[in-house]
Amino acid sequence: MVQNYASSFKEAVALVGELGMDRTGVLSQLEQKSDLLLDTLQLAGESELIALYSQMQASEKQYLLERETSARQGLYKAVEDLREAIVRSPGLDVSRQVSALEELKDYEAVVEQIVMLDVEIRSQVEGFDRQAAEVSDKLLSVVADEVERARSQIAKTSRAASWLLVAALLAAVILASAIAQEFVFALRQLEIEQAKSERLLLNILPETIADRLKQKPETIADNFTEVTILFADIVGFTKLSARVSPTELVNLLNEIFSEFDGLADRWNLEKIKTIGDAYMVVGGLPDPSDDHAASIAEMALDMQAAIAHFNEKYANSHDQPIDIRIGINTGAVVAGVIGQKKFIYDLWGDAVNTASRMESHGIPGSIQVSASTYELLQNDYIFEDRGVISVKGKGEMKTYLLVGRKVETPIGVA
Secondary structure, eight states: OHHHHHHHHHHHHHHHHHEEEEEEEHHHHHHHHHHHHHHHHHHHTOOHHHHHHHHHOOOOOHHHOOOHEEEEEHHHHHHHHHHHHHHOOSSSOOHHHOOOHHHHHHEEEEEHHHHHHHHHHHHHHHHHHHHHHHHHHHHHHHHHHHHHHHHHHHHHOHHHHHHHHHHHHHHOOOHHHHHHHHHHHHHHHHHHHHHHHHHHHHHHHHHHHHHHHSSSOOOEEEEEEEEEEEEEETTHHHHHHHHHHHHHHHHHHHHHHHHHHHHHHHHHEEEEEEETEEEEESSSSSOOTTHHHHHHHHHHHHHHHHHHOOOOOOOOSSSSSSEEEEEEEEEEEEEEESSSSSSSOOEEHHHHHHHHHHHHTTTOOOOOEEEEHHHHTTTTTTEEEEEEETTTTEEEEEEEEEEEEEOOTOOOOO
16 A cells, blocks of 8 residues: 555656646746736836836735735735726826736736635645545554554564564554655645646637647647638727726726627637727637527627617716727638747638728728628628728628618527
């Protein structure tokens, strides 16, 4: 039993050592988020921002060292102080301010993962301690039987030999108990690190892509013959930024995009990224689906409804309602993950460019779709024929405006 524990312990220690080299570990991700935020803050050229960033770093190190409530509260306060400084920073324009706040939010998310894992660790430690105690009790029971048998032999040997036998047995108990404790601890650390890596990957990549990267880290590039891409842009965002405070502007944009994220989850779509006040989402990948165009259409209509609700909610506080312009196209793309640092899941191809053009050449408050998307949706949705328009880089193109459903939610609620 002792030999089995020793062998398993060595294997567990080796696995923990390998996991410590994993570039996707949550502590490595925390460092990446922190570095990305620093790059953005340095653009402002303000000593106050850098000083608050350094204070946040010091609080982070203290928390990671102590893992106590007071240290965690200190880190939270340092993050909040930096957020307030970013909002009132004269050295950051609105776009960089939004980026800095998003990066700080990503940093906070990783900190929360560490806090949650600390809670899990404490719970698992109690369980492993009980297991270790059970193992020790069993070993003591075995040794007790051996001692009883040894006593019958002691009578035939000298007193010195009997003490030597008992001492050897007790030493075996102590060694076995120590190995058992170390083995349980190694298994606990291995499971915790695996959980950290899993959560981090699923936060930034689709699950199927994350699984592939874990099995064979390399460049991922997949061809999809037919997907539907949506671009949305908040009309008049620049003018809006001149009328409201930076803090209010960032809060409004966060509220809108958070609502869009919920819609993407509802319709089983993959959010790709946000760029300033633009939002990009795709249907039909990484897992192909037959209803990708209809799912995108449903999200587009729901996005219009969300903006209408937003304007109604803030009717008394805003002089002018905001509007949204949406463009949709269907076609072939290449999707994947490239590079070795700060990678994301992204799309490439002419279909992506066309979807972007559908948005930029669209009408505020409208959903403009290409002919390829119209062909897939014409039986279930209501369209207006916009005719032929001149599209930059594409020439003359026939487009349509999606205005509603012929039947209620033809693909069903996700």
